[in-house]
Amino acid sequence: MSESSAPAGTPRRLAVLGVGVMGEALLAGLLRSGQPADHVVVGDRYEARAHQIVATHGVRAASPADAVVGADTVVLAVKPQDMSALLDEIRDRLEPGALVVSIAAGIATAYLEARLPEGTPVARAMPNTPALVDQGMAAVSPGTHCGADDLAEATRLLEGCGKVVTVAEHHMDAITAISGSGPAYLFYVVEAMIEAGVLLGLPRNTSTELVVQTVVGAATMLKETGEHPTVLREQVSSPGGTTMAALRQLDDHKVRAAFLTAMEAAAHRSAELAQG
Ligand SMILES: NC(=O)C1=CN([C@@H]2O[C@H](COP(=O)(O)OP(=O)(O)OC[C@H]3O[C@@H](n4cnc5c(N)ncnc54)[C@H](O)[C@@H]3O)[C@@H](O)[C@H]2O)C=CC1
Ligand SMILES: O=C(O)[C@@H]1CCC=N1
Secondary structure (H helix, E strand, C coil): CCCCCCCCCCCCCEEEECCCHHHHHHHHHHHHCCCCHHHEEEECCCHHHHHHHHHHHCCEECCHHHHCCCCCEEEECCCHHHHHHHHHHHHHHCCCCCEEEECCCCCCHHHHHHHCCCCCCEEEEECCHHHHHCCEEEEEEECCCCCHHHHHHHHHHHHCCEEEEECCHHHHHHHHHHHHCHHHHHHHHHHHHHHHHHHCCCCHHHHHHHHHHHHHHHHHHHHHHCCCHHHHHHHHCCCCCHHHHHHHHHHHCCHHHHHHHHHHHHHHHHHHHCCC
16 A cells, blocks of 8 residues: 555545546546545646636645645546656655556556656556446556556546556557547448438438437447347348348448458557657
């Protein structure tokens, strides 16, 4: 357990630095799962944003350098490009042994450890935006000084809004490409299907309703039946029918290959972000 940890049973004091889309999603999930608002301080470069978060969630706001004072756990939720400046701001103000959890794409635990006091427990996490509706999928990797209790705390943070897996850090670029960026690919497919409905003459709102419920239904089948997607796809594909006519076009247009190339590009970009 970190030196700065609260005694057992006492809520941990938390600082969330960078309260944009993901910082707020994690914060909201934690509050919903019982983290007391009076044990949370947020810090954001844009004061107006910090004040908006205070008004919405009832937490306190401070500059990042002040927010980390007294914090047992510090969540870093700024863009990778802003990480170096943020670490400079907080390095000398962190409590000894405070756990630092970064959710920034591409930023390795070694990068964080090199810029924080020697021995700081660090965890790297990759959540995704469905955390906003408690359906997040996150992965977490411990750094060099992150003990079992620290990892359990990082996991607790992320479990507030969805599922969490622990992974070796060398998988993080792939995970960023799959589940981190994944919701965007699915929204892109949904957009394309809605457009197709409009092309076929459906009113836009009808097309949207049909596509959204079809995606929800298909996702629920995947989760609840536990069947492989190939089996579920085959159930829809009647011999000589409409579905096969469409799937043949997707194969002819190399859509499967495009998905593989796209996710390779995302993983490469995650690795590039590590270079700064
Ligand atoms: N949006 C997504 O789907 C996901 C994002 N991430 C990661 O989460 C991190 C944040 O992403 P978003 O929330 O989408 O970005 P965002 O742009 O919505 O939020 C970032 C926030 O950080 C603040 N900020 C910038 N520099 C700061 C500093 N020095 N001190 C304090 N606050 C500062 C900005 O004012 C902004 O409010 C990124 O590193 C990204 O890689 C991870 C998983 C999914
Ligand atoms: O696009 C990005 O870089 C971030 C990381 C994963 C999802 N959004």
